Amino acid sequence: MTKEAIFSVQNPQMLLPFLLESMPNKGRNKVKSMLTRGQVMVDGRIVTRHDHALRPNQTVKILATVGTPGEDMHGIRILFEDEHLIVVDKPPGLLSIATDQERDRTAYHIITNHVRESAKGGRIFIVHRLDRETSGVMMFAKSESVQQSLQETWHDSVLERAYVVVVEGTLSKAEGTIETWLKESSTRTMFVSRPGDGVKAVTNYKVLSTSGEYSLLEVHLETGRKNQIRVHMQSIGHPVIGDRRYGSKKNPIGRLGLHARLLSFRHPVTQELLTFETAIPSSFRKLFAGESQSRH
Structure with a gap:
């Protein structure tokens, strides 16, 4: 190492x-x-x-290298690890945590095995989640106290969360803010409710590129509600590609067009400002080959 x-x-x-x-x-x-x-x-x-x-x-x-030679991380890339935290780049198609149907092939299970390779009895704790088909930056705590510290101070500790999203069609505005109230149905699908009913959700977006058929957006969250980006994109008539649950009829890349690109936060123990930024997935970029694209 x-x-x-x-x-x-x-x-x-x-x-x-x-x-x-x-x-x-x-x-x-x-x-x-x-x-x-x-x-x-x-x-x-x-x-x-x-x-x-x-x-x-x-x-x-x-940073020190991490991971054991030959260790099967199922496509997970470790971006940062110390005694308190582990930050990873999760691939699409991998659950964050276990469900009744899937217990072993989850980011939680795989990273727990990795942590136990270096520390007997090592554990990790969920801080936040990404949907199964969403790729990108995700953070876990290595102790319950660090987990609680991050969750209790999330709005102050996390300075920026940015996503890149591919949606259907061309948006009428180059940038904007979507502000609604969201509720969950009996089938666990989120939907836009009337003002004051449910939880408030605020999403800011900026168009980076468009091909006419699809648009690439940079999205910043002011709130972190379940499926927030997906339901908000559906609510303005531009669902995320590959998202059948929220109205998409097109799936040109064989996955959900949603990637958690950037996470910037203050370390709960050292107070150091850490920023982790990943590349826009190549499958996203290929949809806009030849188009003018902003660089952020």
């Missing part, structure tokens, strides 16, 4: 040359692999671009 290392930036420089100079014992391919795996943080943010521009006085941290 590679140990953590911290370097201070003295002069303006691109990230890859800086890393090669700072770790002369590591080969170029090894350093590139560290970037690809998300092991490099600049001022608390995971950075994967080789040409990321560094400024004087910034701090570059190399």
Whole structure:
């Protein structure tokens, strides 16, 4: 296992040359692999671009490698791990936690096994969930006290949650806010209710690209209700692709068009600001090949 290392930036420089100079014992391919795996943080943010521009006085941290050689993580990529937390990039098609029908092939079960590889009796605790078909950044606590701290201070501790979403059609507004009240039906499907009835839900969106048939959105949540993005997109007539439950009739990529791209929060123990950002899935981008696309 590679140990953590911290370097201070003295002069303006691109990230890859800086890393090669700072770790002369590591080969170029090894350093590139560290970037690809998300092991490099600049001022608390995971950075994967080789040409990321560094400024004087910034701090570059190399995170320890995680995972056991040969360990089957079922497509889960670990972004960060310390004694208090573990942050992962969950693939689509994997449940967050067990159901009556599926107990073993869940993110919770797989990561529990991983934690127990390094600490006998190790446990993880659910902090928040992603739908089965939603991919992206997800966080677990390693103790009940850290879990409770995060859940009790969620609105203050979590500074940003951003998703990328592919929806049907072209939106009339380039950006906007959807604010409704949501309720759950007897079949566990969420729906828009009348004002004051249910729970309030607020979703902000911005169109990144459109092909006419589909639109790629960046979405920020002010509230975290069950299926919030999915039901809100349906409510404005632009359901998430692949989402039959909420009105979609098209599934061009064979999965739900929803990805939790970014999570930024203050560490509940160290108070360090941590930001984890993943790439837009390639299957999303292919739908807009040739289209002008914003970079965020």
